[in-house]
Amino acid sequence: MADIIKSDKLTFKYNINSDTPKTALSEVDISVSSGEYLVILGHNGSGKSSLAKHFNAVLLPCGGKVYVDGMDTSDEQLLYEIRRTCGMVFQNPDNQIVATITEEDVAFGPENLGLSRKEIRSRVDDALKTVGMYEYREHAPHLLSGGQKQRIAVAGIIAMRPRCIVLDEPTSMLDPAGRRDILNIISDLNKNHGITIILITHHMYEAVNADRVIVMDQGKMVMEGTPKEIFVQVEKLNSLGLTVPQTVELLYNLNQSGFNLPLDSITLDECVDTLASQFCK
Numbered sequence: 114m115a116d117i118i119k120s121d122k123l124t125f126k127y128n129i130n131s132d133t134p135k136t137a138l139s140e141v142d143i144s145v146s147s148g149e150y151l152v153i154l155g156h157n158g159s160g161k162s163s164l165a166k167h168f169n170a171v172l173l174p175c176g177g178k179v180y181v182d183g184m185d186t187s188d189e190q191l192l193y194e195i196r197r198t199c200g201m202v203f204q205n206p207d208n209q210i211v212a213t214i215t216e217e218d219v220a221f222g223p224e225n226l227g228l229s230r231k232e233i234r235s236r237v238d239d240a241l242k243t244v245g246m247y248e249y250r251e252h253a254p255h256l257l258s259g260g261q262k263q264r265i266a267v268a269g270i271i272a273m274r275p276r277c278i279v280l281d282e283p284t285s286m287l288d289p290a291g292r293r294d295i296l297n298i299i300s301d302l303n304k305n306h307g308i309t310i311i312l313i314t315h316h317m318y319e320a321v322n323a324d325r326v327i328v329m330d331q332g333k334m335v336m337e338g339t340p341k342e343i344f345v346q347v348e349k350l351n352s353l354g355l356t357v358p359q360t361v362e363l364l365y366n367l368n369q370s371g372f373n374l375p376l377d378s379i380t381l382d383e384c385v386d387t388l389a390s391q392f393c394k
């Protein structure tokens with residue numbers, strides 16, 4: 114499948130013209146296929162957000178290249194098309210809401226695309242229904258819960274009809290129910306709408322259903338594989354300052370006490386089956 118995002122030896126430094134430039138990304142090569150669900154993990158400061166900001170040209174490479182659907186992000190003339198192709202959702206929903214009425218907030222992006230009133234209306238309604246917030250369309254967003262606000266922020270991006278959405282820790286300020294809602298929406302966008310998802314998270318369990326996981330450390334991509342391939346490497350992840358999903362942790366701890374259970378039972382169902390076959394004979 115064609116790559117929707119590709120980086121080629123991407124290097125990025127903050128404060129590049131100062132005496133103390135800070136290297137955030139170092140020769141990163143990444144390809145993301147159209148329709149893929151990719152999760153990016155990594156310790157604080159490993160370069161995840163810096164990487165994500167290159168995917169819709171919020172940051173531009175100091176070295177190497179980034180292509181979005183084949184478009185070179187350093188070509189200023191392509192900026193509009195790049196941002197239409199790849200939308201971003203950030204951690205804090207309060208920073209992403211610009212209007213005082215929910216549906217006006219969702220309409221903000223499409224309005225800037227110069228679409229007809231009818232097309233805007235239909236996109237806004239579809240987006241609000243997709244995130245389960247249609248009945249709140251006339252509410253004031255600042256009175257909604259954190260999870261509901263984040264759903265509105267996601268709707269605002271969906272209404273732009275991007276082919277790829279990058280989400281930088283979208284659930285980190287939410288309670289478990291809000292977190293589950295956002296993850297279900299992300300999964301639906303990927304499975305049923307064919308939107309490429311790049312999800313950055315500190316919650317390991319959010320990675321178990323991804324097609325692929327990459328792990329960043331000190332500005333470099335240090336691990337890459339399916340969730341099972343990544344999470345069986347418990348000690349390596351620990352050495353990078355990361356944990357594993359509780360499922361794997363439980364199996365790992367049992368193995369430390371003498372059992373020999375497969376660590377790749379990463380989903381809850383798989384883990385329950387593995388434990389049942391061991392202990393319920």
Ligand SMILES: Nc1ncnc2c1ncn2[C@@H]1O[C@H](COP(=O)(O)OP(=O)(O)OP(=O)(O)O)[C@@H](O)[C@H]1O
Nearest residue numbers: 127135136137155156157158159160161162163164
């Ligand atoms: N605006 C900035 N100016 C200078 N250095 C920065 C800036 N933003 C990030 N950095 C540095 O760049 C490196 C990568 O930061 P980045 O925010 O990309 O990491 P991250 O993996 O997203 O971290 P976190 O998990 O805390 O969100 C870190 O060393 C960070 O201190």
Ligand SMILES: [Mg+2]
Nearest residue numbers: 161162163281
């Ligand atoms: Mg970050």
